Amino acid sequence: MNYLLLAIRHCVSHYRWSIIGSLICSLLVGVLWGANIGAVYPFAEVIFKGQSLHEWAETETNNCNEKIAEVEAEIADFDQKIAAAQDPAQISKLKASRDFAETELKSWESKLGNVNKSRPYIDAYAPHGPFNTLLALVAFLLVGTVLKGIFLSLSMMLVARATQLTTLDLKQQLFKKLLEVRLGKTHISTGDSTSRMNGDVASIGGSLEILFGKTVREPIKMVACLAGAAYINWRLLILSLLIAPAAAFVLYRLARTIKNLNLSQIMINARITGFFIQIMHGYYVVKAYGTEEYEQARFEEKSRQAYWEQVKIRFFNSMVRVNNEVLGLGMVCLSLIAGGYLVLNKETHIFGIPLADKPMELGSILAFYALLVGCTDPLRKLGDVFGAIQAGIASAELVYPLLQMEMPISDPKDPIPTASVGRDITLKDVEFCYIEDTPVLKKLNLTIAQGEAIAIVGPNGCGKSTIINLLMRFYDPDSGQVLLGGTDLRQFAQHDLRSKIALVTQSTVLFDESIRENIRYGNMDATDEEVLKAAKLAYVDQFVQTHMSDGYNTMCGDRGTSLSGGQRQRISIARALLRNPDIIIMDEATSQIDMDSERLIHESLKNCIVGRTAILITHRASTLKLASRIVVMNHGQIEATGTHEELILSSKTYRRLYVEDDSSSSDSLVEKKSAA
């Protein structure tokens, strides 16, 4: 419950007036519910005795006075007998009977007091004649029900406002957190993130709505009924509630089981979501390799697990309902037996246990039963929502630890502005591994002077992109330092650092927005003219004018899939150019550019890197030519540094990658690399 309490606290502290308003409305609903059921008492009195309220009050007053006189006489009799008695045992028995008569006297006096209090109102307002009284009661029931409906609706609206706004806040916080904590070595899968954001937040919102709605309203209704029943006969009520502790224990055990089942269900659903997203992304691979049936079978296996968990949850939820219905029925049965015995035999005791001060009348026992039956409806409704609350508790146990997760990559308290340092980059004794004991970078040292353009080459998996990950501070090194202008990157605010860098990655990521907006992503403040200028420089304009019917408004599709690989890369280069960065990083940024465009784009890249620190990870000879220095990496270390000519002589890895084929052909270089 702890984590759900955080959601409750948020809801109450941020939307307190809605919650207070809903509580007041719920209270009124409860009172009206009890009052409507309590109306059975005068209704029964009128129907069974054919009296108006005036006559009833008259009869009650006379009846009470008679009873008071009778009991007073009894007490006086007991006093005489006690005074005359010798045997201590008999005296104590007489005293006990006298005490009981005293209680009965008080009860009649209290009833007389109540009747006397209500008489002025009955005299002033109550209708005359039994039928008119009946009509007034029916009108009271109708008005009560309409008012109850109005307050119920108000309460539901106010609760919905508070809980939906809390859900919205939670989504915002979670979105912000997911943007932060997926950096570094924290592994949060897409399936888990999606599941937390959609299913779990909605489940928390749903259980808050129930908690502030039904779980407040229904118990108030129950309390109103129990209070009415206690007013009629509290001893009989306690007897009726004897079954409650056992039912509460069963409920407690069921709660734990349902919560654990919900946790496991959420995990399975997250795996299904992750699997589904993966298959949708790899749709054409599935089709091309004809693995539909295989994937269908995998999907079915995962879905079946979820199905079984769901069946178990449904079973235990139904047990809650059964438990609550047994509790409700048990209460009514116990009171039926005991109350029936008292009324039929005009008794006040069962097995010597006093259950009533005076013999119960038909009207009061009927009202008592009606009030107990009035408790069973809220009990049943609470049983129905119990499972949803347990699901909310389980979801909160997954969402809140994520929200409280420390940022794996954090900003310093007093960040140094990047404007105050140079743009030279140094990697000093950098060691890094993604998985423990599997080093990717090993004591790596590299310096890139301000304004220098270097190319990094090396076989697949040697750690080139990992250097970029550290430069962008997507990860921090395990040991050693990455420095900008001599200052450790950890001393800068991440936003400030990244604002100085433009990154073009091999797998271009475009959003399902227009081409214009995808370019503008590089600088959200750029004007349309600036966007167009960058687009022209990156040769986006060329294909937009000839191929795109909607021009720059053409939508790029889900992850840019409506465009070709080369078109996507050009857009991402335009995006980088628009950023006007101090440092430019190109990770295989031109691998999909066609031969025609290659020369033109390289002209624009050449202009782009002038005066900037540039890091080019490339397999293309033409891009290599843009660099003043080439760094050769192998097994997470720098093997050699130099110009193309120097490296041919000094580096075995470089020779293996670039010289054994015709180095003037960019195509052959790419092929050679792909085979590596």
Ligand SMILES: Nc1ncnc2c1ncn2[C@@H]1O[C@H](COP(=O)(O)OP(=O)(O)OP(=O)(O)O)[C@@H](O)[C@H]1O
């Ligand atoms: N997120 C990750 N989790 C675990 N291991 C990773 C992760 N990213 C990369 N690696 C591993 O780190 C090593 C270096 O990867 P990196 O992407 O830096 O290589 P690269 O030189 O850029 O390769 P390529 O030329 O193929 O792009 C590889 O062995 C890779 O499997």
